[in-house]
Structure formats: structure tokens, C-alpha cells
Amino acid sequence: MxxxxxxxxxxxxxxxxxxxxxxxxxxxxxxxxxxxxxxxxxxxxxxxxxxxxxxxxxxxxxxxxxxxxxxxxxxxxxxxxxxxxxxxxxxxxxxxxxxxxxxxxxxxxxxxxxxxxxxxxxxxxxxxxxxxxxxxxxxxxxxxxxxxxxxxxxxxxxxxxxxxxxxxxxxxxxxxxxxxxxxxxxVDVPHFAQARRGPDAPHDQAHLPRPRIGFCGVIDERMDLVLVEGVARARPDWQLVMVGPVVKISPDSLPRLPNIHYLGGKSYQELPAYLASWDVAMTPFARTPATRFLSPTKTPEYLAAGRPVVSTSIRDVVRPYGELGLVRIADTPEAFVRAVEESLSQSHEEWLPRVDAFLSRLxxxxxxxxxxxxxxxxxxxxxxxxxxxxxxxxxxx
Missing domain, CATH: 3.40.50.2000 (Glycogen Phosphorylase B;)
Structure with missing residues (x-):
């Protein structure tokens, strides 16, 4: 044997x-x-x-x-x-x-x-x-x-x-x-699909007004903090929820505005509950040498949770997600705001089946x-x- x-x-x-x-x-x-x-x-x-x-x-x-x-x-x-x-x-x-x-x-x-x-x-x-x-x-x-x-x-x-x-x-x-x-x-589709069943929002997020635009992942030098701040200033009525540990950058470098909320790192088991009450998910990565070859795990996780996604033009997000119309792509605060507005108004009836068909192979x-x-x-x-x-x-x- x-x-x-x-x-x-x-x-x-x-x-x-x-x-x-x-x-x-x-x-x-x-x-x-x-x-x-x-x-x-x-x-x-x-x-x-x-x-x-x-x-x-x-x-x-x-x-x-x-x-x-x-x-x-x-x-x-x-x-x-x-x-x-x-x-x-x-x-x-x-x-x-x-x-x-x-x-x-x-x-x-x-x-x-x-x-x-x-x-x-x-x-x-x-x-x-x-x-x-x-x-x-x-x-x-x-x-x-x-x-x-x-x-x-x-x-x-x-x-x-x-x-x-x-x-x-x-x-x-x-x-x-x-x-x-x-x-x-x-992606572990069943795990993140729990968000579609609408579990109660965690206590540190439940009090936030809507709409909520969320990110979960490591917050480090790859994050476009200028973009995040620009979106927050352009739409003070939106709540930007940042879930994840701050690594290799000083917390003092993070933009601090009333509508940006840093909730810290959460366990893998907790993530679906956070995603469940987001209206749009985002991946606001900077376009730098550190992100040139990035393939964000967040993209398919957001989609499995049934959240519309707006991302910067990271190549492995543009292709295939952007080209298939599953994710909106924007790089400036103005374009990002427009993309989020479109995501907030979109119907899921046609989009979600295409998401699920794509994720069935992933x-x-x-x-x-x-x-x-x-x-x-x-x-x-x-x-x-x-x-x-x-x-x-x-x-x-």
C-alpha cells in the first residue's frame, strides 16, 4: 500500500x-x-x-x-x-x-x-x-x-x-x-452566499445609516486612500465601511471622516454577516507596482454574497469580471461615485443569474x-x- x-x-x-x-x-x-x-x-x-x-x-x-x-x-x-x-x-x-x-x-x-x-x-x-x-x-x-x-x-x-x-x-x-x-x-460560494439570506447586521455596523459601501480585507499600501477619501467627501450621506486589519501603514495615514468607519479585522466566519447589509461592495486598490499582479479574493466573495461590486482597474478584475459586466470599473472619485450610484439603482434580476453561472465554475x-x-x-x-x-x-x- x-x-x-x-x-x-x-x-x-x-x-x-x-x-x-x-x-x-x-x-x-x-x-x-x-x-x-x-x-x-x-x-x-x-x-x-x-x-x-x-x-x-x-x-x-x-x-x-x-x-x-x-x-x-x-x-x-x-x-x-x-x-x-x-x-x-x-x-x-x-x-x-x-x-x-x-x-x-x-x-x-x-x-x-x-x-x-x-x-x-x-x-x-x-x-x-x-x-x-x-x-x-x-x-x-x-x-x-x-x-x-x-x-x-x-x-x-x-x-x-x-x-x-x-x-x-x-x-x-x-x-x-x-x-x-x-x-x-x-471562492467558497456556500459560505459567502449566507449573506443573501440577510443575517442580522453585527452590532458595530447595525447603527450605520444606509447606503453602506463596504470593503473587507487587509488595509495596507495597496489601498487607494485618496480615492476612498474622495468618495467619502463627494457623498457624505454614504457610509464607507472598512473591515480588516491595518498592516504596514500607519493608522494615522488613514482618511478620517464622519462617514468612514474602520471596524478592524473580523474572522472568516463573521464576514457574511457584514456583507449582508452592504448595499455595494468595493475594491479601491491603487494602481501601483504592488497591485500590478493582484488577483483580489474579495471580488468573487462579494459576488457570492450577492453584492454589486465597484473596483478600480486591477487587471485581473477587469478581465474577466469587468469585461463580463459582473463588476463596474472606476478609478477616479467622480467615476467611482457614478459607478456606485449605478450599482445602487440596478436590478439584480438579470445580473445575479449571470453572477451565479460564472461562480459555478469557480x-x-x-x-x-x-x-x-x-x-x-x-x-x-x-x-x-x-x-x-x-x-x-x-x-x-
Whole structure:
């Protein structure tokens, strides 16, 4: 009897941050095999160790914990004034990762990268296959390390199969590897369709007048804050509801007007209730290098919730959503206001069936199965070249 290899995922994103692409995919892989999701280090009281826990979805979450002398709490980045030699940090991560795999009996596994930077401490591993799921062009993000481009080039020389988070990103990467496949953002339709049944508005939103124009997602340098402010000033009778954590930008940089409401991050389970009482959903992303290859997960989620959508001209939103007439596209405050006004007055009778027909071909289950097929073929191809024994994994409950 043969056994599926474990999956070891090296990620720059936290499992508990927001429930997005890595969480959807790894949760599904965990139905059939052991999955270890290795995060970037956390910093705090000692000793240095790998902290391992299990998520409700059955994924093993491993967080390298770096000791900071005198620290009283754990932080996701080194406290101010604390500097660690990069080579030393990589050595610590390498040792903790290798100890984790040895302790858990992980010797038959697929290595899955979300960040090329993890290559620095994982080069010595001997996986059955290597996967790179390139969600975005990370080198274009604020604060990206200069070496990231070099690391990605090195990683792509070793991967067996590569996925991209959108079609535009696929077009940019397909000439750099012989086995690249586009897998744009998908959606859990039943989850977000709960919004169509009209659950009661959450307490921090229920008191807001209508109409409500909402956004949910990470609020960071990709957001067009000038556009958001311009819309709010043009229509003070509209309530702009911003649901999500503020990341990598100062909260002081956010426009503060009486009709803009920042409600903070919410759990994945709570999102349908927020979307249910929005009149229009929006994706007001800036058009910058950081959004050039963006494929927003929010777009299909909004549509599954039955909300009309207005978006800036992000390429993977324009095509296919804008071209199919499922989403309105606008880039200036004036055009955005007009698009929202049109959305508020539109009839759903003709539009919603077309939305549902499109979404019927788009699901995380379908995406996962497609990726799994490619991964299985990569494992099989490597096995033909380098036959190995596949011992039974140590299953834990």
C-alpha cells in the first residue's frame, strides 16, 4: 500500500492572520495527509524553540520562536533596537525546521513555498517534490528585501511545479519555468452566499445609516486612500465601511471622516454577516507596482454574497469580471461615485443569474483538486527518476 507524502508549507503569512488562499488549500490537503505550515519567526520570552499547535482544520502550525532577553510579550517582528545577524537567524530557522521534521517523523514529503526567502534555511531538505505557489509579485511590496528577486530565481531552478495567483502574473512568469499554471483566486460560494439570506447586521455596523459601501480585507499600501477619501467627501450621506486589519501603514495615514468607519479585522466566519447589509461592495486598490499582479479574493466573495461590486482597474478584475459586466470599473472619485450610484439603482434580476453561472465554475475545491493533480504528477515524475521507499507516516490525533 502506498501513502501520500506529507506536505511542508513555508509561508510568509500567519495562519491566524486572515483566512485566504494558503488556508483554503492547506486545509483541504490536511483531509488526506499531514500538513505542516511553517510560519516566519515570532520574537519574545525564551527559550528559542519551535512552537507547534494544531488548527481546527487539522493543519499543524509551526512557529519558530526566537528568544529576546528581557521581553515580556511575543511580537511578530523583532522589538525595536533588537538586531540579529541574518546568517545566524537562518541557521536557527534551519535547525528548528530540521528538528521539527525529525521529531514528527517527516521523511516522505512535498515542500511547498509561499516565499522564496524560505529557501535560505530549507536548501538541505530532500523532498519528494518542490512546489512554488506564487500568490503575488512580492518584490514589488513595500519593505521587500533586495535579495528576494535573486532568491526567487534560485527557487525556480529547483521547483517541479509552479502556480500563480492570477492570469496576469502567469503571463509574467511562464517564460521562466517549464511547468507553470495559473490558478486565480477562488471562492467558497456556500459560505459567502449566507449573506443573501440577510443575517442580522453585527452590532458595530447595525447603527450605520444606509447606503453602506463596504470593503473587507487587509488595509495596507495597496489601498487607494485618496480615492476612498474622495468618495467619502463627494457623498457624505454614504457610509464607507472598512473591515480588516491595518498592516504596514500607519493608522494615522488613514482618511478620517464622519462617514468612514474602520471596524478592524473580523474572522472568516463573521464576514457574511457584514456583507449582508452592504448595499455595494468595493475594491479601491491603487494602481501601483504592488497591485500590478493582484488577483483580489474579495471580488468573487462579494459576488457570492450577492453584492454589486465597484473596483478600480486591477487587471485581473477587469478581465474577466469587468469585461463580463459582473463588476463596474472606476478609478477616479467622480467615476467611482457614478459607478456606485449605478450599482445602487440596478436590478439584480438579470445580473445575479449571470453572477451565479460564472461562480459555478469557480471554487476552492476545484482549485485544490487541480493543484493536487499537478503535485501528484510532480511526485510521480521525481519518483521515476529517483526511486525512494515511502514509509507509513506517523499519524497523530
Amino acid at each position: 502506498s501513502y501520500l507524502p506529507d506536505l511542508v508549507c513555508l509561508s510568509h503569512l500567519r495562519w491566524k492572520f486572515v483566512f485566504q488562499r494558503p488556508q483554503h488549500l492547506m486545509s483541504r490537503f490536511a483531509r488526506e495527509r499531514r500538513v505542516f505550515f511553517v510560519e516566519e519567526p515570532a520574537w519574545g520570552p525564551g527559550p528559542t524553540r519551535m512552537e507547534v499547535s494544531r488548527s481546527p482544520e487539522g493543519v499543524w502550525i509551526a512557529v519558530p520562536h526566537i528568544e529576546v532577553e528581557g521581553a515580556s510579550q511575543v511580537t511578530p517582528a523583532p522589538p525595536p533596537g533588537i538586531r540579529m545577524d541574518p546568517d545566524l537567524l537562518e541557521a536557527i530557522q534551519r535547525e528548528l525546521l530540521e528538528e521539527l521534521l525529525e521529531d514528527q517523523g517527516v521523511n516522505n514529503f512535498v515542500l511547498w513555498y509561499y516565499t522564496p526567502m524560505a529557501l535560505a534555511f530549507s536548501r538541505r531538505l530532500r523532498p519528494r517534490a518542490v512546489v512554488y505557489d506564487c500568490m503575488d509579485e512580492l518584490s514589488a511590496f513595500t519593505g521587500a528585501p533586495p535579495v528576494l528577486v535573486q532568491r526567487e530565481a534560485e527557487l525556480m531552478r529547483h521547483v517541479d511545479v509552479m502556480f500563480t495567483g492570477g492570469h496576469h502574473l502567469y503571463e509574467a512568469k511562464r517564460e521562466r519555468h517549464s511547468n507553470v499554471h495559473p490558478f486565480p483566486s477562488s 471554487s476552492w475545491e476545484h482549485t485544490w483538486r487541480g493543484m493536487k493533480d499537478h503535485v501528484d504528477r510532480a511526485v510521480e515524475a521525481r519518483s521515476r527518476q529517483h526511486p525512494v521507499s515511502t514509509p507509513e507516516p506517523q499519524m497523530e490525533t
